[in-house]
Amino acid sequence: MSTSTGARQEPTGAGRTGARSPGRMPAAETHRRPYRPTTKRTWFLANREYRAYALREVSSVVVGFFVFNLVVGLVCLHRGLESWQWWVSLQTNPLNLTLTVLAVVMSLVHATTWFQATPKIIRIQRGTRYVADFWVVAQHYLLLAVFAAVVYFWLGGL
Amino acid sequence: MTESSHGHPGAGASAADGVQPVGATAEQPEPRPRRDGAAAGPEAGGTITLQVLRYRPDREDAPYLQDFEVPWRTETSVLDALTWVKDNLEPSLTFRWSCRMAICGSCGFMLNGEPKLGCESFVRDYAPGPLRIEPLANHAVERDLVVDLEPFMASLRAVQPYVISDDRHPVPEPGNRQTPEQMVAYGQYSQCINCMLCYAACPQVGLATDFLGPAAVTLAVRYNKDSRDHGADSRLPILDNEGGIWPCTFVGACSTVCPKGVDPAAAIQQAKGATAQAWAAEFILPHRGEGR
Amino acid sequence: MQTLRTDVAIIGGGGAGLRAAMAAADTDPQLQVLVISKVYPMRSHTVAAEGGSAGVVGEDDSLDRHFADTVSGGDWLCDQDVVRYFVEHAAEEMYQLERWGCPWSRRPNGEINVRRFGGMSQPRTWFAADKTGFHMLHTLFQTSLKYPSISRLDEHQALDLVTSNGRVAGVVVYNQRDGYPVFVEAGAVVMATGGAGRVYAQNTNGSIVTGDGMAMAYRAGAPLRDMEFVQFHPTGLPGSGILITEGCRGEGGVLLNKDGYRYLQDYGLGPETPIGSPQNKYMELGPRDRLSQAFWHEQQAGRTISTPQGEAVHLDLRHLGRKYLEERLPMICHLAEQYVGIDPARDPIPVRPAVHYMNGGIETDVTTATSVPGLFAVGECASSGLHGANRLGSNSLAELVVLGKVAGQQAAALAAEDPVGASSSLRQEAQDIAATYLVMMGRGTEAPARIRRELGEALESGVGIFRTGDDMAATARTVRELKERYTQVQVVDTCPVYNTDWASTIELGAMLDVADVIVHSALRRQESRGSHTRLDGFTSRDDERFLAHTRAHFRASGVPEISYHPVTITTMPPAQRAYGAAGKTADAAAAPRNTEDQGAAQ
Incomplete structure (x- = not known):
């Protein structure tokens, strides 16, 4: 009898005094008949919190499309002028434009929701208190701003 | 189990309303209180389905789902109801409860789809109703509102929750x-009452059955x-x-519902x-350089 | 019927049961230890204890002082050999919990912090904020998972003990999850089932606190001792009875009547101590029986506050400030906000006495052995002799682990040396016992909820804070009548799994037995001592006739058989019990004689 709970275990004759136990009694038959609910395929629509989570996850797919588009552009550039011009013209396609705008929105969603979540990952203890969530999030926005400025001026310098 | 002495809504309305009471007879019928639900002032009360x-x-x-019409007052908790x-309508209705003060962790239910402790949820907040009470989600249902806790007990034992x-x-x-x-580093994580609300809130518990x-x-983190x-x-x-930490996709609902x-x-x-750090450390210095 | 064999069976998975299990496993790792509990262990009512656990630490305190506080707090009904053993081992058990990971509150330098508590002359109460019981229970439970030889039967309702020639040989339990009875054959049985506060209508206890173990031991022939001493906690929430810890007063909280007056100074607990400077054994830090009695007098005089849930006084914590309250009493803040809609930093909390603790229980000696061979008892279900006529706050959590360890060691030793062998006649007896309970399903006419309600009201009126012979006699008659009605009790539910209708009806049977003993023990004690206080001519302590333990034996028909046996007094002869300024004088006179060569009990 060394399982965590007896509820599942079989009777045994173990133990120091078990030697004198006259064999096992037949195990009683369980009357359990648990009902096992299943998770619906659409569980992520069930409440606001799940929907926000689903949006955060989906946003990465859209951002992924944008990255794919950029990779295609790089390949085209490598292939030569004609190929590159085809890719540039592709960028003005209404469908592509829509997707690009969507990608901008979704990358904002992705960034903000992840920044919002960072206090759970980064917890800075100061004495007997933790640095407030606000400052952890603010720090991320600050870093983003610094990074954006550096990139901007670097590109501007070119 | 035992009759509630906590804000017992005995001064309420007649027992059965649209239900068939089985067995025990109801309280003496008294004039039905007004049904003014949502306005939960100091003297609020009424009946709720x-x-x-x-x-x-x-x-x-x-x-x-079975309907019960229940009288309530300001201080009536869902557990009281x-x-x-x-005690008055359906003696075979089965649910776990004990302390009435949100520390024993027995009375977790889904209230209108949200995991909550019955003893610290109040009927006044659900008036005029109806209030749907279901067993905790993502658990096998043994009977009525009683769910199977054995998978959790196995997980609990698995994580070695003791000082090593x-x-x-x-x-x-x-x-x-x-x-x-040093206490603050783990203090918050030592407050868990094992009420299972987080398991009911976590979609990954329902999807990945071997998730701790x-x-x-x-x-585990509390002791670490x-x-x-x-x-x-x-x-x-x-x-x-x-089945350890990786099924977690950071939905975050566990923290939202934690009482x-x-x-x-x-x-x-x-x-x-910490696990990623351990990987990195192992990569740089296998077995901490102890040459096993 | 399913039969399991184990060396040590422990009934109850609270603090005492788990500590006993680990002690038994440590005593002999070869032994199989089985913890049987009607709930998962972390639901046990130890979880609800708030304030703390006593253990002498630091140079300002001494074992003699803890001893003297406990004996005088118990109005000299304590067995002093047990008190001596207890105070000598309390701190070491607190440190054991520390090493197991209990998050005790600390001083800035990392040492253990202690707080003041009622009736204690020094700050000696170890605490984990205001969730001491919760942290102790979870520490014990989680640590118990480390032991391969400890297994558990969770959600198994114990029905009755099985005896062989007067010696306990096992227990019949019912597996609620699978829905069948199980006979647990055991070399030794430890009863650790907790109190019986649910027999009263207003109590601080959880629904599971129904005296099952007391009743089982009583029916098996072990006497219940000192059951008339029922502790009322002075500060429960009106209506619900939810506990507002004594730690509130230990931290400086004050009690006010409806005029905003600190009325305790009128009841021998003064002079008034300045707000913000609590002083041990004065005013709000008097013992629980005195504070509950003072409330009753204030209520009689019309100086209490009417609330929708009944009369109350105010517990004022406002001067402590929000930051301190959130650090030291976070759960109290939460409970007050949730259950009475009050922010303790801004408004006083309405409180009133509610039944909290059974000072009496299954009679044991200092080794936790009962008078029935093979049966040990520990924790609130036991009467070890530690608490006497009134328990001091924070002695009970310490008792769980100090005597829990003893119980585990003793039971392990007995199980290894002298186990009862299995026999077919015992198995038949177990089967018969199970049958008498199973047959209750689907029978009867008397609604158990009504019997329970009437029982609670009868005990409140007859054996409350103050008692008279007439009221007690009336309550005794009511209990008899309810017992009679119980023979026709109705169990509607016939489902074999999780049949809580049936289980709570069995619990009700235990409550009726315990209530019967409470009221008959009280009727016979013609004096006032500790938490047993009479108004009808027996208003003072009578050491001539009643410096003795009440002992109630079960009789299959009729009322319990009551007898008395002497109290063990070693070093501290009876003296006047006084608090406040009067207590200071009395303490000097009653200080224990030289205890150097008395040694520990055992």
């Missing part, structure tokens, strides 16, 4: 020193972060496992971070 999930394994193949039903000492750190006599700062789950991982414990290495293979502010989502993310 509880839609309670019933499942009796000896009778039914699938659960169904359920005990009133059990090692030869390099002998336990000082008579006890350890631990500063308030929020509370069990949190307890305790300055008296040296068992993090021992717990690492349990956490860094297909004790434990924040399991944070504990799990930190466990992921």
